[in-house]
Amino acid sequence: MLDLSRVQKELMDCNRDKDISGISVELRGDDLSRLFGTISGPIATPYEGGTFRIDIHLTDEYPFEPPKMQFMTKVWHPNISSQNGAICLDILKDQWSPALTIKTALLSLQALLSAPEPDDPQDAVVAQQYLRDYPTFVGTARYWTETFAKRASVGIEEKVQKLVEMGFPEDLVRKSLDKVGGDENMALEKLCSG
Amino acid sequence: MKFTRGWFPGNSGPNGDGDRSTKVVEDSPVTKNYSYGCHTTSKILCKFFGQGACLKGANCEYSHDWRDESNNVCTFYQKGACSYGSRCRYDHVKVSKPQKSLSSSSATSRQHVSSESCVVTHPSINAWSEETNPVWGVSVELSALSRPFYPPGNPIPNEESGDHEFLDNGNGGENTSINPADRPICAFAAAGNCPRGERCPHIHGDLCITCEKYCLHPYRHDERVEHITTCEKKKKNLEALKHSQEIECSVCLDRVLSKPTAAERKFGLLSECNHPFCISCIRNWRNNSPTSGMDVNTALRACPICRKLSYFVIPSVIWYFTPEEKQDIVDSYKAKLRSIDCRHFDFGNGSCPFGTSCFYKHAYRDGRLEEVVLRHLGAEDGDTVIAKDIRLSDFLANLHLRGN
Numbered sequence: 001m002l003d004l005s006r007v008q009k010e011l012m013d014c015n016r017d018k019d020i021s022g023i024s025v026e027l028r029g030d031d032l033s034r035l036f037g038t039i040s041g042p043i044a045t046p047y048e049g050g051t052f053r054i055d056i057h058l059t060d061e062y063p064f065e066p067p068k069m070q071f072m073t074k075v076w077h078p079n080i081s082s083q084n085g086a087i088c089l090d091i092l093k094d095q096w097s098p099a100l101t102i103k104t105a106l107l108s109l110q111a112l113l114s115a116p117e118p119d120d121p122q123d124a125v126v127a128q129q130y131l132r133d134y135p136t137f138v139g140t141a142r143y144w145t146e147t148f149a150k151r152a153s154v155g156i157e158e159k160v161q162k163l164v165e166m167g168f169p170e171d172l173v174r175k176s177l178d179k180v181g182g183d184e185n186m187a188l189e190k191l192c193s194g
Numbered sequence: 195m196k197f198t199r200g201w202f203p204g205n206s207g208p209n210g211d212g213d214r215s216t217k218v219v220e221d222s223p224v225t226k227n228y229s230y231g232c233h234t235t236s237k238i239l240c241k242f243f244g245q246g247a248c249l250k251g252a253n254c255e256y257s258h259d260w261r262d263e264s265n266n267v268c269t270f271y272q273k274g275a276c277s278y279g280s281r282c283r284y285d286h287v288k289v290s291k292p293q294k295s296l297s298s299s300s301a302t303s304r305q306h307v308s309s310e311s312c313v314v315t316h317p318s319i320n321a322w323s324e325e326t327n328p329v330w331g332v333s334v335e336l337s338a339l340s341r342p343f344y345p346p347g348n349p350i351p352n353e354e355s356g357d358h359e360f361l362d363n364g365n366g367g368e369n370t371s372i373n374p375a376d377r378p379i380c381a382f383a384a385a386g387n388c389p390r391g392e393r394c395p396h397i398h399g400d401l402c403i404t405c406e407k408y409c410l411h412p413y414r415h416d417e418r419v420e421h422i423t424t425c426e427k428k429k430k431n432l433e434a435l436k437h438s439q440e441i442e443c444s445v446c447l448d449r450v451l452s453k454p455t456a457a458e459r460k461f462g463l464l465s466e467c468n469h470p471f472c473i474s475c476i477r478n479w480r481n482n483s484p485t486s487g488m489d490v491n492t493a494l495r496a497c498p499i500c501r502k503l504s505y506f507v508i509p510s511v512i513w514y515f516t517p518e519e520k521q522d523i524v525d526s527y528k529a530k531l532r533s534i535d536c537r538h539f540d541f542g543n544g545s546c547p548f549g550t551s552c553f554y555k556h557a558y559r560d561g562r563l564e565e566v567v568l569r570h571l572g573a574e575d576g577d578t579v580i581a582k583d584i585r586l587s588d589f590l591a592n593l594h595l596r597g598n
Contacts, residue, residue, distance in 0.1 A: 003446060005446070005447075005448065006445075006446050006447050006448075009447045010447070061482075063445055063446075064478055064479055064482050065482075094488050094489065094493060095488075095493065096488065096493070097493070097496075097498040097499070097501070098444075098445040098475065098479050098498045099444045099445060099469075099498035099499045100498075
């Protein structure tokens with residue numbers, strides 16, 4: 001059974017200082033096991049200024065098992081898959097501890113953005129670029145941040161408007177946007193794939 | 195005054211049972227109850243024998259000799275409070291002093307010595323106590339029931355009626371000849387208010403600053419010291435419990451002592467670090483299935499916060515604040531487990547995977563403890579070494595054999 005009281009406490013704790021930490025966690029629906037978190041890109045990195053959304057799924061064994069986390073916002077980073085947002089981070093796998101929380105895990109992700117580990121990559125292409133051609137890596141990462149991580153801050157109504165203009169029915173647009181956590185590009189992909 | 199065996203009337207008394215028992219004892223002088231050794235109970239008169247019927251006979255560990263005193267001391271009073279107060283049938287006296295005999299003749303046997311005294315008399319001094327207390331008065335706390343039975347018709351032990359002091363019921367405790375250390379303290383005053391005030395026949399105790407009660411006897415030094423130490427210990431325990439209320443489990447983020455069920459309101463102490471968890475959370479984490487990809491030693495057996503490896507968890511209802519307190523908790527837990535028979539060992543029928551490191555008792559059915567078996571191990575250079583006292587933890591921490 002998922003420890004609901006602990007999750008509630010964690011949510012309250014996260015939202016208490018979200019302005020300072022740049023980390024917030026919100027419910028996706030009525031279910032406490034489906035959450036999404038947002039972290040701001042660390043200063044002095046190619047991710048500065050971006051807001052990254054992370055899908056969080058808590059299993060029934062949480063906190064004795066790590067939460068399942070995945071980037072919903074596309075990121076160009078050696079330890080994060082550029083395809084599906086899968087994260088390679090030890091504390092989300094075998095180094096998890098029940099004393100860690102969603103907030104500390106998100107803080108670790110923020111730290112991962114500022115300190116990539118190309119020797120233990122999730123995305124080999126990005127890792128190779130990081131090691132061989134660092135300036136190009138920084139350029140790409142910054143471009144991805146500008147393209148994907150900043151658009152997410154645009155209001156939801158504008159996105160709906162934009163997608164409806166493309167010719168999709170409004171209720172389907174809203175549903176798709178909701179499903180992907182408000183990411184316009186991912187919603188478009190979803191709509192196109194049917 | 196000294197009594198010889200011949201003086202004592204038990205041998206010729208009409209109390210058949212008592213006589214027989216006495217004889218049995220005397221006929222078999224090797225029995226332990228008759229050996230005047232260091233065995234403490236052997237010098238105390240058997241209560242049942244005193245009433246004429248002890249079923250244990252010669253095997254009784256108490257004395258069947260009339261010259262020995264009966265132990266009629268109230269154990270509750272010794273501990274500090276007897277709820278029966280003055281109605282208690284047992285003696286409210288202190289034992290730390292030499293045991294004084296309050297036994298005396300019953301009212302009926304008294305009458306033939308001093309017929310002019312009122313029927314309800316208090317037992318007063320007797321000859322035995324003269325060695326320790328030259329003048330011995332008895333407080334009103336003594337009731338008629340506190341006197342041991344003497345076989346009717348026997349002369350009372352004390353024939354020196356000149357030493358008797360017959361006290362009136364009402365002012366028994368106010369006898370000036372009473373050693374103040376032997377006067378009981380007033381329970382009402384100890385509780386805060388004595389209705390008799392100045393006229394109270396009992397001693398009003400001094401204030402104990404710890405429990406804030408007037409319960410320190412002004413003349414009994416040992417009792418005072420004992421009360422103060424136990425009181426301070428209790429207070430410390432209470433304060434620790436109060437502080438423990440605030441402690442939160444780092445896993446469930448709840449206050450451990452505010453959990454819904456009593457079984458959950460326990461801390462799980464880790465042997466190697468000082469991070470607080472509730473017992474269910476830490477056990478749950480340590481029992482997590484290794485299928486989740488986590489290593490048993492580096493993740494599951496480690497503290498979730500500092501990742502320091504601990505081999506066992508100690509349950510405790512109280513949190514500690516000093517290393518000594520923690521050691522106390524650990525030691526008492528281990529001592530408790532050591533008194534329980536190991537179910538893996540099963541009195542020698544089974545085998546315990548923990549071997550000599552097992553916290554539980556490894557004893558055979560006859561009470562013999564398991565012997566540590568020496569293990570001969572072949573060292574790398576071909577020599578044989580004896581590994582002494584192999585412990586599970588040695589293996590867990592990569593046992594290094596030192597060859598000779």
